[in-house]
Amino acid sequence: MSDITNQSLTSLVNNIKNKKLSSEEVTQAFVDRSEKSKELNAYITEDFSNAINKAKKFDQNPNLDLKLPGIPMAVKDLFCTENIRTTAGSKILKNFIPTYESTVTQNIWNEGAILLGKLNCDEFAMGSSNETSFYGNVQNPIDNGLVPGGSSGGSAAAVSGRLTPITIGTDTGGSIRQPASFTGTVGLKPTYGSCSRYGIVAFASSLDQAGPMAQNVEDCALLQEVISTYDKKDSTSIDFKRNDHSKELTKNIKGKKIGIPKEYRVEGMPKEIEDLWQKGIQYAKECGAEIIDISLPNTTYALPTYYIVAPAEASSNLARYDGVKYGFRAKGENLIDMYEKTRSEGFGAEVQRRIMIGTYVLSSGYYDAYYLKAQKVRKLIKNDFDEAYKKVDAILTPSTPSSAFKIGEKKDDPVSMYLNDIFTVPVNLAGLPAISIPAGHDASGYPLGLQIIGKAFKEQEILNVAYAMEDKINFKNKITDWWIK
Amino acid sequence: MTKDKSEYLIERHNNVYEVVIGLEVHAQVTSNSKLFSSSSTKFGAEPNTQVSLVDAAFPGMLPVINEFCVKQAIKTGIGLKAKINKRSVFDRKNYFYADLPQGYQISQFKYPIVGEGTVILDMPEGQKEVGIERLHLEQDAGKSIHDMDPQNTLVDLNRSGVALMEIVSKPDLRTPDEVSAYIKKLRSIMRYLGTCDGNMQEGSLRADVNISVRLKDSKELGTRCEIKNVNSIKFMQMAIDYEANRQVDLIEEGKSIDQETRLFDTKKNETRSMRSKEDAHDYRYFPDPDLLPLEVTDEFINELKADIPELPDDKKKRFIDEFKVSPYEATILVSDIETAKYFEEVVAKMGKNQDIKLAVNWITGELFAVLNNKNLEISQSPISAKNLAKLVNLIKNGTISGKIAKTIFELMIDGDKDPQTIVEEKGLKQESDPKALEALIDKIIDDNREKAIEYKNGKEKLFGFFVGQAMKVSGGKANPQLINEILKKKL
């Protein structure tokens, strides 16, 4: 592992600012490592030569006041990037080249970063193992044959495998936090309305949020402060006072009240997860936090609620992929035939499954029983958090009910796949911020994560808790570079 | 078939049926940009030149609502004397069609921006109140063109995303004439408000017509059929006539009516089932998660209320009170805001010694005839209100006769000429000098001695002959009133 690719984002930024490294050196190092990492299948589209040219250009006249000066960065292929193919992991967008840029990526380029390429993900972000991507599985750098989690699997693998210093993913039901947990990295899902959804291929509009995925909490804080902006182009973007996360970051969390929800102790949870949680509680105490038992009584209903709300919205959001304006089109006898063949051939099995679920729960006669019911339960779940936050500042839970599993292990059992998101989904339903930090290993040496859930708009609070705990945990990812030939 | 003018009933084998009609009018909101995107709404642009990434539903594109369209909908609601809902919600109506890029239409389903209201129709037999069920905002679709390419359908998205108001009436209409009056009244109100130009040719106003029939005096509603997208009042009336009779025939044959969507074929003058669309009729409405609830304050509504101009019903009342025009004339004058404006301008320009009755006659008579002939709107009138006022004044003060006025009117059309100038140039001033007229009449009586004697002997209709002669000899300039007086005296 070269010196450069081993560094954290913060260190690379400092080295470029201090002129110890040029953008070209840094970019070249990540390009070289990415070139040697094809085995991981982390990229869908590479833009390496452009990246090096941009780095050279940056070095000619470097603006070192920027937050991400000349930093190369690969991003999840769900963000539309101007003139760079954007597929959302789907065949249906195989040849789609946007003429526009998402707000989140634009914010990143505005701070001086350089696009390396587009990272693999589950098709339309629907999946928990990156196995639904039309562009193939992604390998977890932790071990050969292991899923990196999903849907931001390519992003997690790329950060964990040091193919990019940092990245962004999107999180609808856990798609940042679960892969972060599976790959020993840090992933933050911001408050709903914190990061603009403009230019992000939509999965479920009321749940989708972009967020940073990083090596450590400090890097994560820096990228969050770059990507979170109020955006008039997104009607659900919220205009609130945003923190300078990286500057305000502190390990002093003395007296902070951290809630432990008893309902997260789910039936059949492996002992190593329970142990990890206990360890986490211990670390939090050591940091000076006060631990308080709380109850989130409707937790058990979160996953069924999510599997109504998200597919319902998705079934409508994905109606635009009809072979008319862009993307794949199958030959058809007439318009309807064309639609049906295009969507049948263009979408993969999981996406079709979710469209069908969504269509069903919205269809006449079922709306009240499913969709309306789910919206009501969603209210109850949010109420649970509101109630809990009267007593605590943050909530600590495991990120996932297990460590990373083998490729193919759960592919044909949708329900067991869905259960991966059991700890992450309630957060999206309530629109809260949450961060997953690596906190230990299971018996096989695979990483396990802890999740810290915050109050709405209190990203700084959970970043601080994570920052303090990270110090105590002192996690070391066991990566052997097995894939590098 | 029709019993009397006010009733529209269908008779079959001693059964008398009544027709129940409700309308869903789609009115294009007058605005510069679209409901959820900043592309232009101008009519008649080159295909696909007024399409943004949002309108074409590119991945990741999001709707942002146009404040002006919201105001326009609320103003229209106020014009319909309707309840304004301070909180309304945008829903997605999901269906696939080539000219619907998102695969759904953003509309308002459960919580419309405007609730119940009323529209008053001025029918020959009196006023009739029609209930408004609701008004909601929604997006228009694009246009599919089926006849330009033999193998393919071409899609133009210029209209995609343009704001529409869907105004749903209660099933209060009973006759094709009421339907016509209702559409005209709605259009009139919206044009007063400036919220919709009401141009049916450009598709700014379309309607879906819901029709059912029932035995007269029955209280229950029959099964209704919806005739989609009828774009002229004439076609609406034709479609209603065809459809009502079709339904009555079915009932008389003992068959049932299917609740369905039908299409009006203007060439064959019949309605046809659109059954092919039926299976895809589950719209799966749900609140659009890209948009939050639309909330407006009392203050916002009150500001709009303060901005509402005098509407046709109030204007009519004022015209009757202030100008003493008949209710019938007032209805005509206020039906279109431009006519009302023209009329009021004529009245203002006539000054103190005005003859409003005469002005109304000239506007609704000669002027309307010219506009009709030339297919012009009153706003494009070749004769300005100022010059028409002058013309009326010239008649009123006896400078010209009504007959000469007609000649002058014809001359005014070309270039909006000042009638005073025409009178002077052509020497058309009325001869009102009694001495000159006496001399003229003396000469006529002299030349027609025998006829004068016949008149004196009782052949009174010869009076007209002498008037005619006087006008002829004077070249139409003789003041007819004076001629009458003098003739009576002399003969």
Added chain:
Amino acid sequence: MSIDLKTIKHISKLSRISLDEQKAEKLASDLNSIFEFIEKLNELNTDKVEPLTSVAETTLKFRSDEVKSENIREQIIKNSPENNEDFFVVPKVVE
């Protein structure tokens, strides 16, 4: 409850995704197991609960009525699978 093949075919029509028998049967079985787990919600009484559509506790913000989009026809049509420079082109619509 169970979702039968007829329902699967109906929702596939609504979603405009064609299905062969095999795919339909697989979907029916998947959906049944998913709904079995979704039915858990029926345990809860939600009669008095207000539905939550968005967690963003704010209301819609307005845009002013200005035309800002230019003619970008070329950009708009560029990605379409079939076009004739002026229009999007789709197979004949059969009513």
